Amino acid sequence: MKTLRRILLAVVAAALTCLMAGSCGVTKIKDIKLVSAGVKYIIPTSLRTFDARLELGVDNPAMTFNVSGIDGSIRVDEIPFATFTAGEVTVQGKQILLYELPCSITLEPGISLLDVLKLYTRGSLEGIKADINLQVASKNGTLKAPLSYKNLDLAEFSK
Numbered sequence: 001m002k003t004l005r006r007i008l009l010a011v012v013a014a015a016l017t018c019l020m021a022g023s024c025g026v027t028k029i030k031d032i033k034l035v036s037a038g039v040k041y042i043i044p045t046s047l048r049t050f051d052a053r054l055e056l057g058v059d060n061p062a063m064t065f066n067v068s069g070i071d072g073s074i075r076v077d078e079i080p081f082a083t084f085t086a087g088e089v090t091v092q093g094k095q096i097l098l099y100e101l102p103c104s105i106t107l108e109p110g111i112s113l114l115d116v117l118k119l120y121t122r123g124s125l126e127g128i129k130a131d132i133n134l135q136v137a138s139k140n141g142t143l144k145a146p147l148s149y150k151n152l153d154l155a156e157f158s159k
Contacts, residue, residue, distance in 0.1 A: 064138070074128065
């Protein structure tokens, strides 16, 4: 489970980093920081699926915005490993707050819990990549941006 936690945290860090780097050209967006990240829990719901709840501390000096439609996939050594979806979150402007983000993970066909255990023994996130899609919108809905990031190296975001 520790490896799944590390993968989840790296995916969230990658998504937030990409969001901050590419959002709508608003000047203070680049100053948004992920100040803490943790996995509150991961619960197996079947032999192929897990539910999780992430805790994210965000320092947002910019405007309030919504993040929704979060989904993506994870590959290990270029082999499809799992897909994930996450709930939506409204990031309050001009505040430092802790947010909870529900998400679910589904192992790809052909991937078993034994493969998850093998991944655990690796000890690093080298060779693990993710694709992430999300929708960002301002609180009043005037600014909307679908964002998509491909081939993100999770080892870069777990340091």
